[in-house]
Amino acid sequence: MLNNETFYPTPKPLIDRMLAKIQGRPQTILEPSAGAGTIIKRMKDYRIEEEHCDRRYPYRPFESCLFSAIEVDPKLQAILEKQQPTVTLIDTDFLQYSGRDHFDLIIANPPFDQGDLHLLKAIDVMYRGEIIFLLNAETIRNPYTNTRKELAKRLNELNAEVEFIQDAFLDAERKTSVEVALVYIKIERNIEEDLFAGISDEEQECSSTAKQDWEVATKHHIRDLVAAYNRTIDIGTETIVAYYKNYNKIGKYLGLNCEAKPRLFGKRDDLTSLLQSKVNDFIQSVRVDYWRQALELKEIRSRMTTDKAKEFESQLQKRQKMDFTENNIRQFILNLINGYKDMLTDAVVKIFDKFTIDHCYSDGVVEENIHYFNGWKTNDAFKVNKKIIIPIGYQRTDGDGPFTYCTSGYRWKADPWRIGEVTRDIEIVMSYFSADINYVPIVDAVAAALGRQQSKNIDSTFFTIACYKKGTMHLTFKDKDVLRRFNIVACRAKGWLPMDYGKKRYAECDEETQSVIREFEGVQNYNKNVNRSLFATKPLLAIAA
Secondary structure (H helix, E strand, C coil), X not given: CCCCCCCCCCCHHHHHHHHCCCCCCCCEEEEECCCCCHHHHHHHHCCEEEEECCEEEEECCCCCCEEEEECCCHHHHHHHHHHCCCCEEEECCHHHXXXXXXXXXXXXXXXXXXXXXXXXXXXXXXXXXXXXXXXEHHHHHCCCCHHHHHHHHHHHHCCCEEXXXXXXXXXXXXXXXXCEEEXXXXXCCCCCCHHHCCCCCCCCCCHHHHHHHHHHHCCCCHHHHHXXXXXXXHHHHHHHHHHHHCHHHHCCCCCCCCCCCCCCCCCCCCHHHHHHHHHHHHHHHHHHHHHHHHHCCHHHHCCCCHHHHHHHHHHHHHHCCCCCCHHHHHHHHHCCCCXXXXXXXXXXXXXXXXXXXXXXXXXXXXXXXXEECCCCCCCCCEEECCEEEEECCCCCCCCCCCEEEECCCCEEEECHHHHHHHHHHHHHHHHCCCCCCCCCCHHHHHHHHHHCCCCCCEECCCEEEEECCCXXXXXXECCHXXXXXXXXXXXXXXXXXXXXXXXXXXXXXXXXXXXXXXXXXXHHHHHHCCCCCCCXXXXXXXXXX
């Protein structure tokens, strides 16, 4: 965690000093550059004494707050999500954040070398509420850059309070003698003033293009989805603003669906609180809907096996709350390769077991599907052969089966549902090793071939297929390299191959590893593939480019 040179966890006494600056009762709180969530954790545990009926009672003022966070470091993101599961990670880079969420409080200890940029960003993000930031004191004392000059100007305009603190990090988890500046800003606006003053009440003509826009968006391209999302947010926000702008005149006659209870500090009849609460609810609803649309992208769904799609649903519950931007969607897709490498390996092992264990219903199939080699840890190690036999379903006595051969008329008939159920995950796993995600499914190839009365030499993208009346299907790998990498991933996961298999040339390996190499694939083939990537990342990288 501390390998991150810009990461300096905020010590508790300094956090308490920051929290003492808060004047209102914030309900929606953002911590950009959240790190491992040190400030948020302290806020949840923070207690103050309040007098009541001549007695003092401790209570947690931030216990029921809605916390959001932004963090760019993946390792710190993982720690934050594990230790603070109720905190919503809404983006990865605060300086690139373009969300429309409204917050009551933005509190942060940003990287000292970018403190000016982060505070300027917070001022731009905040509509009405409080900002509390820790900066390197030099950022305030020595405004020699254009951004520091701009920050000094904005702080002056906003009547910001600046408190300089010596030795604040001397007793911290990561020590530094740098003097810091504690900056407090309170921004007060209301709906009748500057931000919405120029909005026109004239009807906007947008219905003529709405259908065309939707048709483009449903092509499931990331850029089109984001554009459609932003248009929806813009139109919805303008509608909400126009409503509350005229609330005093029409509010008692016209309700905006149902009035949201203000979640911000202030009175119930505070129009700005009503506005911000309604905008936040609206944005969250739209964001959830569009994240679900993004998950229907073929490039995402085509990479998930049945089991992994179920597991991935839990990740959606977290990711759907992040801002819907091209960068976040791309990162989401890249996680299938980067953050979910273990997921891919688990899926490979399951298909490996399907070929070698689940389908070994007879000794003959066992021997045909596998080839033994002298494994790294055991003599029982084996890999999948070029041709494998899998059962699709037994032929019943009434003649009904996955492949039915009718003697009257000599016609083949296929059961696509059974074939697809058994083969879908096989092809998804094979696509992990191929640059082509637009593969021809086994079920489509078989159904078309049997319709032509062809039961053998059937071509799909990854296999040549033969179907037999007893309910078995013979799959022959068309690409030896796909088979090789499939076997390596599975056998490494099972401990039959060293985890560094393929990382060093044969001559650099120890004698035991050399013996495994010779039996598994041979020296020449091994050396030809040293340091090659096992999974094919190109398709997903192209999507995220």
